[in-house]
Amino acid sequence: MRYNERELLCLARQPAEKAAEILMRVPKKGSGLKRRLVKLVVNFLFYFRTDEAEPIGALLLEHCRITKEEENVFSISFIEEPERKYCFECDSEEQCQEWIEALKRASYEFMRRSLIFYRNEIQKMTGKDPLEQYGISEEARFQLATRKQ
Amino acid sequence: MKLNERSLAFYATCDSPADSAGFLYKRGERHGAYHRRWFVLKGNMLFYFEERESREPVGVIVLEGCTVELCDSRGEFAFAIRFGGAKSRTYVLAAESHAAMEAWVKALSRASFDYLRLVVRELEQQLARVQWSSNVERRVLEREPEQVPERELERAPEQDPERALERRAPRENGCAVWNMAPGTDPLPRGAAPHRASGCEAEAGPRPPPVPPRCRASGGEPAGNTTEPSAFSRLHERYGSEVARLRQQWLERQQGQQP
Numbered sequence: 194m195r196y197n198e199r200e201l202l203c204l205a206r207q208p209a210e211k212a213a214e215i216l217m218r219v220p221k222k223g224s225g226l227k228r229r230l231v232k233l234v235v236n237f238l239f240y241f242r243t244d245e246a247e248p249i250g251a252l253l254l255e256h257c258r259i260t261k262e263e264e265n266v267f268s269i270s271f272i273e274e275p276e277r278k279y280c281f282e283c284d285s286e287e288q289c290q291e292w293i294e295a296l297k298r299a300s301y302e303f304m305r306r307s308l309i310f311y312r313n314e315i316q317k318m319t320g321k322d323p324l325e326q327y328g329i330s331e332e333a334r335f336q337l338a339t340r341k342q
Numbered sequence: 343m344k345l346n347e348r349s350l351a352f353y354a355t356c357d358s359p360a361d362s363a364g365f366l367y368k369r370g371e372r373h374g375a376y377h378r379r380w381f382v383l384k385g386n387m388l389f390y391f392e393e394r395e396s397r398e399p400v401g402v403i404v405l406e407g408c409t410v411e412l413c414d415s416r417g418e419f420a421f422a423i424r425f426g427g428a429k430s431r432t433y434v435l436a437a438e439s440h441a442a443m444e445a446w447v448k449a450l451s452r453a454s455f456d457y458l459r460l461v462v463r464e465l466e467q468q469l470a471r472v473q474w475s476s477n478v479e480r481r482v483l484e485r486e487p488e489q490v491p492e493r494e495l496e497r498a499p500e501q502d503p504e505r506a507l508e509r510r511a512p513r514e515n516g517c518a519v520w521n522m523a524p525g526t527d528p529l530p531r532g533a534a535p536h537r538a539s540g541c542e543a544e545a546g547p548r549p550p551p552v553p554p555r556c557r558a559s560g561g562e563p564a565g566n567t568t569e570p571s572a573f574s575r576l577h578e579r580y581g582s583e584v585a586r587l588r589q590q591w592l593e594r595q596q597g598q599q600p
Binding site for chain 2: 194195196197198199200201202203204205207235236247248249250251252253255256257271272273274301302304305307308311312314315318319323324327329332334
């Protein structure tokens, strides 16, 4: 699949929502835990070798499942292949929980649901649609009707 | 750089609703010829397929850090997705009608995660302000105004330090403090409080300028950046000043009655 790699690399250099050096294992036969710089930027998780400026790879965090595995460990898998897991071993349980929380909120779909929730609440309390001032109240993507997920 | 392409392809083709979908012509990188492709926008990802029925996208354009502009000089309904930075690619697309072009430009220019996050944060703060004002209002209406502790007027949701000052200014307390004497107007009109006796018969002493309002219904809070405790004290001071002047005026009026 073609993609705009240059722009994605540029995105990887932006300030991250969260970044840390974590042990990571990719779901490839025979691969072990390797220390990686892991960086969350918008709905992408980039991972770098600790001494390189360019990421080895990127994971788009949509339709994924974040699972707590054993102590200090969480995994990311995607709904079409739930057994194929990217594993991350943190330095502490606290760090592990922080990452799980951050990654669960990282998807575009999660953001969209939050927007719909706030829009609805504000409308209930004030009788006004807060999206009108942005000129986006008619956009299909922000409608209150439940979206099939 | 590796990308989780299989998951991307799944995201593109699964039955989660697309934000936009339709045929567009995409100008080729090298030859400048347009190819008709089926485009699907989901979130901040613009996928394109060879055919509408294709099982896998040919490619995807990640829509972060880009601008969308019209380039419809020859009536081709063309527009461009332009990225910043040196040597970056510009994608030129063309729609099949003017309406389609407008709809795509609108959808694409607001497709970024960054934009969505901005709107969500704004709404989050708006909701907090609305909830907080309605709380204060409810508490004030339930009690005598003098009993509302300063503490309550000061407390506010503390989310963003820069916005905190803006948010902590409480809503103006309606008529509760002004209306000290029964049967008088809630908001007395007239001359300024420090002016001496030049009062007209129908006007009472004028209160000091009304503190800026904090609009509850989704608007901006006023640019009142005074400290809340100072505001409450000021409020009380004005209130007692008005009461004193009103009393003086009433006495003067009574003195003038035959």
